[in-house]
Amino acid sequence: MQAAVAFIGTALTKGDHIKWYFVMSPNVAAELQGAGRMPQSQQMSVIKESPARSNRSRKTLQALVKAVKPDLVFTFFGPAYADIEILHLCGVADGWVTHGDQWAWRTVRSPVEATKLLGTILYKALMFRRADAWVTESVTAKTGLVRRLRIPEENITVVPNNCADQYIRSEAIAERPSLYGTLNILCLSAYYKHKNLEIIPAVAKELQIRCPGRQVKFVLTLPAESSGLKKILSQAAALGVDDRIVNVGPVPVSRGPELYQTCHMLFLPSVLETFSANYPEAMAMGLPIVTTNLRFARDVCGAAGAYFEPMNARDAAHTIGRLCEDEGLWKSLVAEGKRILRLLPNQEMKYELYRNCIEDLYYRFNNQGKPFRRNDQAEPLNH
Numbered sequence: 001m002q003a004a005v006a007f008i009g010t011a012l013t014k015g016d017h018i019k020w021y022f023v024m025s026p027n028v029a030a031e032l033q034g035a036g037r038m039p040q041s042q043q044m045s046v047i048k049e050s051p052a053r054s055n056r057s058r059k060t061l062q063a064l065v066k067a068v069k070p071d072l073v074f075t076f077f078g079p080a081y082a083d084i085e086i087l088h089l090c091g092v093a094d095g096w097v098t099h100g101d102q103w104a105w106r107t108v109r110s111p112v113e114a115t116k117l118l119g120t121i122l123y124k125a126l127m128f129r130r131a132d133a134w135v136t137e138s139v140t141a142k143t144g145l146v147r148r149l150r151i152p153e154e155n156i157t158v159v160p161n162n163c164a165d166q167y168i169r170s171e172a173i174a175e176r177p178s179l180y181g182t183l184n185i186l187c188l189s190a191y192y193k194h195k196n197l198e199i200i201p202a203v204a205k206e207l208q209i210r211c212p213g214r215q216v217k218f219v220l221t222l223p224a225e226s227s228g229l230k231k232i233l234s235q236a237a238a239l240g241v242d243d244r245i246v247n248v249g250p251v252p253v254s255r256g257p258e259l260y261q262t263c264h265m266l267f268l269p270s271v272l273e274t275f276s277a278n279y280p281e282a283m284a285m286g287l288p289i290v291t292t293n294l295r296f297a298r299d300v301c302g303a304a305g306a307y308f309e310p311m312n313a314r315d316a317a318h319t320i321g322r323l324c325e326d327e328g329l330w331k332s333l334v335a336e337g338k339r340i341l342r343l344l345p346n347q348e349m350k351y352e353l354y355r356n357c358i359e360d361l362y363y364r365f366n367n368q369g370k371p372f373r374r375n376d377q378a379e380p381l382n383h
Helices: 002-013 026-034 055-068 095-099 111-128 139-149 165-169 197-210 227-239 253-260 278-285 295-304 313-325 327-343 347-367
Strands: 022-024 044-046 073-075 088-092 133-136 156-158 183-187 216-220 245-247 265-268 289-292 305-308
Touching: 002 022, 002 026, 002 347, 022 026, 026 044, 026 253, 088 347, 095 111, 095 139, 095 295, 111 139, 133 139, 133 347, 139 156, 139 295, 156 347, 165 253, 165 278, 197 216, 197 227, 197 245, 197 313, 227 245, 253 278, 265 278, 265 313, 278 289, 278 295, 278 327, 289 295, 289 313, 295 305, 295 327, 305 313, 305 327, 313 327
Parallel strands: 022 044, 073 088, 088 133, 133 156, 183 216, 183 265, 216 245, 265 289, 289 305
Antiparallel strands: none
16 A cells, blocks of 8 residues: 555656546545645545455446546556456556465465465456556566466566655664663564464564563554454463563554654564565664565565564574674664665656556557457466
């Protein structure tokens, strides 16, 4: 959502030749409203229910396309689920479709759940293939589109993610707490199984054993009524570490830097990501990153991350403890994060990269009058 909000905000400030009409969810609209970047009413529509779950929303989206008569549709993060009859550039940020592996599937608890998930993945893959060109945030995802969906590599562009502009404006270096101070570990995430947040109580317990004199707080951002939060708190109570879990609730994008400033370290135990904005956010705010030793994490963080074996609470606690004890390692991770951050495109550059994708697709097919074959008419899926 953050990436979409940043893109729309940037598009509204541009005086280029593209005339935008935005279709968005209520959450995106609320974030834009809060940031004072709301499009004019004649420039936008809000669809309350996701087209993924609502046939009415799909029909509404199709009706909007017919009414607005755009030259091209850009779905920021697809699939669109609706049948788009004109040129369609589709963003792909669904790791289950592109590169879900054994670690991700280990979060699926039952054969019934696995069957439903597989059906969802295959359905999304079919919907993705109905576009004419694609854009994704990582090489890992692009590779998956080529290998699993057999989409031609030349039709896929990689536009790396980055943090929102407010993080760049608030750029800092987090204070490293003393051995006797409280260590606040940020876990900024919504609750999804692949985020693996349920490991946090076990990590807190292992840290209690490894560093008995150390005060540690894991800072979560889940809704108070979330079933996931209740599960985490129940596990923490059973392990006797409920005093080490603090939940501050969901945080608006605009207040993200403020939350980072209250913490010392980012902990992301996810087993499936495309390009989490948490990584560049932590880099901007000067927090060292502790995350899973998986390709999607290493592709982004490189030498700026301290890695642990996925789903291994003891190894995670050992990595956190080692980082706290080694000032040189702490500083080197922060410094490397700053270096990597400088290599990522800012919001202005990302907008230009997306615009290049749009123009390339438009001029490749429309202006030159070249026929094209929709990819849902190509050979069968390889998943």
